[in-house]
Amino acid sequence: MNNEINAIAEEVKNCTKCPLYETRKNAVPGEGDSSTKIMFVGEAPGFYEDVQGRPFVGAAGKLLTELIENILCIPRPSVFITNIVKCRPPENRDPLPNEIETCSPYLDRQIMLIKPKVLVTLGRHSSSYILSKAGIKIKGITDVRGRIFSLFMFDILLNVMPTLHPAAALYNPQLKVQIEEDFRKLKNFVNTSL
Numbered sequence: 001m002n003n004e005i006n007a008i009a010e011e012v013k014n015c016t017k018c019p020l021y022e023t024r025k026n027a028v029p030g031e032g033d034s035s036t037k038i039m040f041v042g043e044a045p046g047f048y049e050d051v052q053g054r055p056f057v058g059a060a061g062k063l064l065t066e067l068i069e070n071i072l073c074i075p076r077p078s079v080f081i082t083n084i085v086k087c088r089p090p091e092n093r094d095p096l097p098n099e100i101e102t103c104s105p106y107l108d109r110q111i112m113l114i115k116p117k118v119l120v121t122l123g124r125h126s127s128s129y130i131l132s133k134a135g136i137k138i139k140g141i142t143d144v145r146g147r148i149f150s151l152f153m154f155d156i157l158l159n160v161m162p163t164l165h166p167a168a169a170l171y172n173p174q175l176k177v178q179i180e181e182d183f184r185k186l187k188n189f190v191n192t193s194l
């Protein structure tokens with residue numbers, strides 16, 4: 001399976017399907033253990049991710065790594081981390097609907113190959129994208145964060161847990177408490193249900 005995940009990564013690195021390829025330094029296909037039970041999906045790479053070609057390596061990435069290692073108590077390389085959109089939108093703007101539509105088939109293929117038991121969607125964009133695949137429309141992330149949705153999608157039974165994007169929680173202590181609370185729920189679910 002690693003070969004197939006690597007093949008997708010190569011396609012992403014050479015992709016010119018949407019205008020974001022013109023301004024990227026590096027595409028960011030995702031990284032981690034492709035036999036993992038837990039997969040994380042954010043929205044798009046930021047400045048540091050674009051420079052390094054790796055997902056979640058800036059300040060928000062540091063927080064995500066701490067949540068994974070300190071609350072879930074698993075090493076970051078044991079999970080798979082990626083985004084819906086694989087190239088950085090200029091000035092870190094939100095990805096546009098046509099960019100999500102063009103790029104998301106890469107994510108869909110990654111999910112179908114990895115077949116995680118739990119998909120953690122980080123922030124409104126990825127939560128909205130994944131839940132919409134099951135016909136669930138959300139108004140905002142606060143309505144759904146911390147809930148586990150058991151859905152048959154991507155040809156598997158997938159448990160989807162939306163939570164906040166770590167970047168939102170970085171400088172907001174109240175949101176940091178909320179994302180930590182969601183990760184504790186996730187740990188409990190992983191320990192009791194997987």
Ligand code: SF4
Binds near residue numbers: 016102
């Ligand atoms: S964002 Fe996605 S679709 Fe657009 S160029 Fe990058 S890899 Fe290709």
